[in-house]
Amino acid sequence: xxxxxxxxxxxxxxxxxxxxxxxxxxxxxxxxxxxxxxxxxxxxxxxxxxxxxxxxxxxxxxxxxxxxxxxxxxxxxxxxxxxxxxxxxxxxxxxxxxxxxxxxxxxxxxxxxxxxxxxxxxxxxxxxxxxxxxxxxxxxxxxxxxxxxxxxxxxxxxxxxxxxxxxxxxxxxxxxxxxxxxxxxxxxxxxxxxxxxxxxxxxxxxxxxxxxxxxxxxxxxxxxxxxxxxxxxxxxxxxxxxxxxxxxxxxxxxxxxxxxxxxxxxxxxxxxxxxxxxxxxxxxxxxxxxxxxxxxxxxxxxxxxxxxxxxxxxxxxxxxxxxxxxxxxxxxxxxxxxxxxxxxxxxxxxxxxxxxxxxxxxxxxxxxxxxxxxxxxxxxxxxxxxxxxxxxxxxxxxxxxxxxxxxxxxxxxxxxxxxxxxxxxxxxxxxxxxxxxxxxxxxxxxxxxxxxxxxxxxxxxxx
Ligand code: EPZ
Numbered sequence: 048x049x050x051x052x053x054x055x056x057x058x059x060x061x062x063x064x065x066x067x068x069x070x071x072x073x074x075x076x077x078x079x080x081x082x083x084x085x086x087x088x089x090x091x092x093x094x095x096x097x098x099x100x101x102x103x104x105x106x107x108x109x110x111x112x113x114x115x116x117x118x119x120x121x122x123x124x125x126x127x128x129x130x131x132x133x134x135x136x137x138x139x140x141x142x143x144x145x146x147x148x149x150x151x152x153x154x155x156x157x158x159x160x161x162x163x164x165x166x167x168x169x170x171x172x173x174x175x176x177x178x179x180x181x182x183x184x185x186x187x188x189x190x191x192x193x194x195x196x197x198x199x200x201x202x203x204x205x206x207x208x209x210x211x212x213x214x215x216x217x218x219x220x221x222x223x224x225x226x227x228x229x230x231x232x233x234x235x236x237x238x239x240x241x242x243x244x245x246x247x248x249x250x251x252x253x254x255x256x257x258x259x260x261x262x263x264x265x266x267x268x269x270x271x272x273x274x275x276x277x278x279x280x281x282x283x284x285x286x287x288x289x290x291x292x293x294x295x296x297x298x299x300x301x302x303x304x305x306x307x308x309x310x311x312x313x314x315x316x317x318x319x320x321x322x323x324x325x326x327x328x329x330x331x332x333x334x335x336x337x338x339x340x341x342x343x344x345x346x347x348x349x350x351x352x353x354x355x356x357x358x359x360x361x362x363x364x365x366x367x368x369x370x371x372x373x374x375x376x377x378x379x380x381x382x383x384x385x386x387x388x389x390x391x392x393x394x395x396x397x398x399x400x401x402x403x404x405x406x407x408x409x410x411x412x413x414x415x416x417x418x419x420x421x422x423x424x425x426x427x428x429x430x431x432x433x434x435x436x437x438x439x440x441x442x443x444x445x446x447x448x449x450x451x452x453x454x455x456x457x458x459x460x461x462x463x464x465x466x467x468x469x470x471x472x473x474x475x476x477x478x479x480x481x482x483x484x485x486x487x488x489x490x491x492x493x494x495x496x497x498x499x500x501x502x503x504x505x506x507x508x509x510x
Pocket of ligand 1: 092093095163164190191192193194196197198232233234235236237258376377399401470
């Protein structure tokens with residue numbers, strides 16, 4: 048199938064090994080509004096799980112609208128290939144995967160440590176093959192992020208699980224059995240891992256306190272196309288009735304609501320006017336009302352959303368992050384960046400991750416006035432930000448600094464941009480085409496930065 052297509056196949060190993068991207072910086076000169084059209088990519092956080100779901104069947108899975116230029120997607124592709132999945136990723140956004148000849152059910156530390164979402168191979172491997180050994184992903188820049196709810200759920204389905212030398216070792220030689228499982232936390236990953244595992248279990252699984260993120264429904268919808276029996280997607284109770292085998296399917300990744308939200312915030316911040324294309328009317332979710340409160344005018348049509356500011360100043364708006372349908376933690380940093388320039392004082396409460404304020408000191412270095420107490424940041428709006436050299440710490444914190452740079456007087460240099468490449472496709476190209484003065488600076492040959500990058504190498508992993 049892939050051989051016949053004209054679109055170029057991406058060389059994964061080469062793409063992920065680009066050393067320079069760990070050293071590169073982004074330079075933004077502030078002052079230009081974001082004006083124009085931006086085509087929103089497929090959602091990274093859905094695409095990764097759809098790829099893992101290919102392990103549930105021996106038949107081909109064709110995934111379209113894939114954000115193939117993202118580092119995380121390439122990292123997972125390499126892990127799946129290691130397991131024996133035949134995989135072709137094309138530049139036209141089509142990825143064809145076939146797990147017809149799995150040669151290993153072990154996801155090693157070296158591959159899992161590069162990206163936490165790799166733990167999502169656990170449920171599918173265990174359910175289909177009765178055994179899986181997956182490295183524990185460990186903590187990361189935004190929190191400790193345990194996977195206990197994933198493990199407890201699979202144990203409730205009859206798996207025998209132990210942790211040995213940093214690995215989750217899971218056995219279910221006679222297959223998993225349906226059960227009722229109430230997750231101790233609302234977890235996106237645990238919901239997905241258990242839902243995938245339950246598709247091939249004997250009997251019915253009822254997953255209570257399930258997460259309701261649109262990416263979970265996207266995964267569920269692809270599983271249904273593969274022959275799974277799933278009810279209750281998008282609610283906090285998901286019912287899965289196991290089937291003996293699943294078949295192949297073709298599925299298109301839903302639009303990235305976090306990317307769309309990021310550029311919508313950018314339009315309001317810069318007093319621009321942007322049309323977000325390739326999305327649905329409800330893509331912005333709960334962000335929409337907060338944007339309107341902040342002063343946005345939003346116009347929706349079937350395939351696009353136009354966003355611009357209608358008030359002279361940005362209004363101060365309080366937010367509290369919550370599981371879906373609440374305000375997404377993945378847009379918290381970007382919204383805070385906008386609030387640094389609001390008229391008045393606002394608060395941002397982060398309830399999902401215990402350490403997701405790493406962008407605060409960097410924004411303050413640019414002239415923002417933010418103080419943090421516990422899980423709440425208080426942002427006193429200021430008239431202007433000043434360009435500075437700043438450090439990206441995780442994906443969303445990084446893009447929040449890009450947004451601040453778009454508004455700052457002078458030049459902002461953002462270091463460690465490999466974080467951005469994990470989740471924002473062609474960011475320089477997309478923003479540059481809409482009038483933002485932005486460029487990627489390759490400094491791969493500078494010795495000093497080389498040293499810094501190797502020192503900090505491990506902080507780029509594991510989101
Ligand atoms: C997903 O992470 C996303 N990642 C994250 O996006 C996102 O921030 C997060 O969901 C919340 O929306 C992917 O989809 C690849 P969780 P996930 O399990 O599934 C605790 C981004 O920027 N918890 O819903 O790992 C956990 O520590 C990233 O794109 C347990 O205690 O998140 C956290 O506090 C970052 N035990 C909370 O639940 C568990 O077993 C929610 O985590 C599992 C989670």
